[in-house]
Amino acid sequence: MxxxxxxxxxxxxxxxxxxxxxxxxxxxxxxxxxxxxxxxxxxxxxxxxxxxxxxxxxxxxxxxxxxxxxxxxxxxxxxxxxxxxxxxxxxxxxxxxxxxxxxxxxxxxxxxxxxxxxxxxxxxFAGKAGLSAEKELGLFGELLILDCLIGMIGSGAAIDSWQGPMSEEHDFVFSDIHLEIKTTSGEQRRHMMHGFTQLVPLRNVPLSLVSIQLTRTNHKGGLTLGQMVSGVRAKAGGYRPMVDAKLAAMGWNDVDVELYSTFWTKRNDPRAFDVDERFPALTAARLAPAVPNFAVVSDLSYRVDLSLFSPRTLPGALAGLVSVDEEQS
Missing domain, CATH: 3.30.1460 (Yope Regulator; Chain: A,)
Known part of the structure; x- marks a missing residue:
């Protein structure tokens, strides 16, 4: 009973x-x-x-x-x-x-x-934290570039170049150029920068900022972040363990996939901008002489509007990643 x-x-x-x-x-x-x-x-x-x-x-x-x-x-x-x-x-x-x-x-x-x-x-029940909206966009943009690179230079070389999760490096590292990827869903090329080192060239290798603009769409015209992850994994072949390790380092968790329900598509072609002496990068070398007691400043975030800057091409096989057309929409 x-x-x-x-x-x-x-x-x-x-x-x-x-x-x-x-x-x-x-x-x-x-x-x-x-x-x-x-x-x-x-x-x-x-x-x-x-x-x-x-x-x-x-x-x-x-x-x-x-x-x-x-x-x-x-x-x-x-x-x-x-x-x-x-x-x-x-x-x-x-x-x-x-x-x-x-x-x-x-x-x-x-x-x-x-x-x-x-x-x-x-x-x-523990709530799913997932990635913030900014990190969702950022990961989508990096995977968009990685997906293109796999088609251009092969999965091994493309995945090896992807250094996004490693704070000491830029997002993509090649012998003749480093790429820092910035992604926005805004109508203008305004991107948030973080820290004093993100836009510092390393080892005397030129640095370019690749600007990506995304817009929301529906299932017929775009992909969710989960679909983008699945697509890159499928193309990675035997290099998938490297992709999975880097995804995990960036905070991706397969159990959170339902949190990312927005379908994204490119608003226009990505564009690259030289991070040189004219670029408004707030670095320690530039700020220290002007800011009293700069050594006690521990963090920095700022937004840069690239709409007045001229896009540049990328070297060699990477040229097809970006457009040099200056139209912004």
């Missing part, structure tokens, strides 16, 4: 423990309207709430261990809210029981019921 919890709607935690440790899948109906049932599946490590689907979809992408999908079935349009247990059986059962209560006892729509229950139980 099964024990009910105090509210008589749900099984006791002792019974949930028994069902889970038995290892056998079981479906538990929860009395009420709309119909709800819990699919307890120890082998998969999940418990799934199944109920009628009413749009909009609940927003769960930012939460680890929770996923949602609409399902067509003979019973009509259904919603499946699956949660990975990962050692937190009681918490997961409590969360999904709360969703059912919000639906059946309070009559909340599905998306609202899920949001309310997650708020009540949010301490049980």
């Amino acid at each position: 099964t024990e009910q919890s105090e509210d008589a709607r749900h099984l006791s935690l002792a019974n949930i423990d028994f069902l889970w440790t038995s290892g056998h899948p079981v479906v538990l109906p929860i009395a009420g309207t709309p119909a709800c049932k819990l699919d307890i599946h120890p082998a998969n490590g999940t418990i799934t709430l199944i109920t009628a689907f009413t749009p909009p979809e609940p927003e769960v992408a930012k939460w680890r261990n929770i996923r949602f999908r609409p399902v067509d079935s003979d019973e009509g349009d259904l919603a499946e809210l699956a949660v990975s247990v990962e050692g937190n059986l009681h918490g997961v059962y409590g969360l999904l029981s709360s969703v059912a209560d919000q639906l059946q006892l309070l009559g909340e729509p599905l998306a609202a019921a899920v949001a309310t229950a997650v708020t009540k139980h949010r301490n049980l």
Whole structure:
């Protein structure tokens, strides 16, 4: 005989423990309207709430261990809210029981019921941090250049040149040129610079800033960051482990892929600008003579508008990466 919890709607935690440790899948109906049932599946490590689907979809992408999908079935349009247990059986059962209560006892729509229950139980689930919007754009831009380079000079040479995660180097390093990649979603070529060393040429090798402008689009005209990652990985071939290591160093995590839902496309062709004596780079060598006690300044961020600067070509095989057309849109 099964024990009910105090509210008589749900099984006791002792019974949930028994069902889970038995290892056998079981479906538990929860009395009420709309119909709800819990699919307890120890082998998969999940418990799934199944109920009628009413749009909009609940927003769960930012939460680890929770996923949602609409399902067509003979019973009509259904919603499946699956949660990975990962050692937190009681918490997961409590969360999904709360969703059912919000639906059946309070009559909340599905998306609202899920949001309310997650708020009540949010301490049980680590939120997905993901990359900031600036870092998402930055990684997309670097992968865009890497993708082009693979087609130009081959996957080995292109991936070896990509140094983005290494703070001591510029984003792409070649024997005759270094490239610092800057990406914006703005209508003008205004880019944020960070620190005193980002625009300092190294080892007497010329440095160019490659400016990329992206714009939002739809699935027919662009790619998400996740799709860009997948495309570069596919082209990397045997060099994929190098790509994966550098992606991880930049903060990429495959479990966060749903966070990056924006489709991006190039607003125009990338352009390169020489980082020379005329370029407004705020470096330690330039600032120290003018700023009192400069040694105690630890960080710096500033924005540069490149719209008045003339784009340059890149040497050799890299020339095709950028345009020298001065039109900005």
